[in-house]
Amino acid sequence: MxxxxxxxxxxxxxxxxxxxxxxxxxxxxxxxxxxxxxxxxxxxxxxxxxxxxxxxxxxxxxxxMIGPATIALAVPLYKNVALLRKYAVEIMASVLVGSAAGVATSVWIAKGLHLDVKIIDGLVLRSTTTPIAIAITDMIGGIPAMTALFVLVTGLLGTVVGPMLIRLFRIRSGVAQGVLLGTSAHTAGTTTAFEFGAVSGTVSSIAMLVTALLALVVVPWLVLLL
The missing domain is CATH 1.10.287 (Helix Hairpins)
Structure with missing residues (x-):
């Protein structure tokens, strides 16, 4: 250096x-x-x-340092493990539906715009935290720089639109706030979620991690179909 x-x-x-x-x-x-x-x-x-x-x-x-920072989110998860157990079904169901909707709409819009397959590969990973999104991109032969850009833009939009939706629809539940921000806007959304409270941030952390795991399983298979 x-x-x-x-x-x-x-x-x-x-x-x-x-x-x-x-x-x-x-x-x-x-x-x-x-x-x-x-x-x-x-x-x-x-x-x-x-x-x-x-x-x-x-x-x-x-x-x-993004990887270690993501792993460090295990601390608030451990501190709120009782809450996570209580709402485990609701959280998992919401994350599954939200992740599926995000991937489906990305593919649908990209196909409608006749975008290149490698660009679509990056778009379907836009709601995945950066380290895992880049790793998956390398696995499927995508363009890491494009994926990183889509992830960044998604995170920024999530920090803007997410709080607006929470206020507009008067979402008071910390669990609901966390699922919304973590599923749609990964690490950036989780940072914003912690501004709403520890519960929102903790649920957002788990939502982000589950979304990343789903992407790791689903996206390589989806690429074969594309």
Whole structure:
């Protein structure tokens, strides 16, 4: 890693924590760290004409932490295991239906637009957490960069649309909030769910993980049909 890569890594972290601090004081969606941090970094790379390879030589340490961060979600799951047992059937049924609907609509719209099969491969994984989505993409011969983009966009939309739907339909149940955000918007949705409360965040965590496991089983088989 060169000194420039190290500087860019530190810059990315500084931008993220700075925006996150601002977001805590003024929680508006347009100030979301997930939205603004990539935008600031992209503008810097373009304006300074810095190759992505140079940036990623240092920044890959951040992406490598996504896996451990996902595993760390086991902590709130353990703390709320009694709640999960109580609503296990409802959670599993909702996640199954939500995941199936997400995959079906993605394929249906993509087919209607006559998109390339490799693009469809990425679209059906859009609600899957990034590490697993990338791993599945490698398995089925898709385009990891496209998959990562679809996952990112889905997460951002989930953090915007999810809370709007919760307020619009007056969803008070932490279980329902968690299933909605975790099934549709993976890690980003789970982060938002924890803002609603520990129950919402915990259920969102399990919904996200179940969605990822379903994708691991179903998507390779679905690709064969496509």
């Amino acid at each position: 060169t000194w420039l890569s190290l500087v860019l890594l530190l810059f990315t972290m500084a931008v993220y924590y700075g925006i996150k601090s601002l977001y805590r004081r003024k929680p508006k969606i347009y100030l979301s760290p997930l939205l603004l941090t990539p935008a600031v970094v992209i503008v810097l790379l373009l304006q300074a004409d810095i190759p992505y390879e140079t940036y990623n030589a240092g920044a890959h340490w951040l992406t490598d």
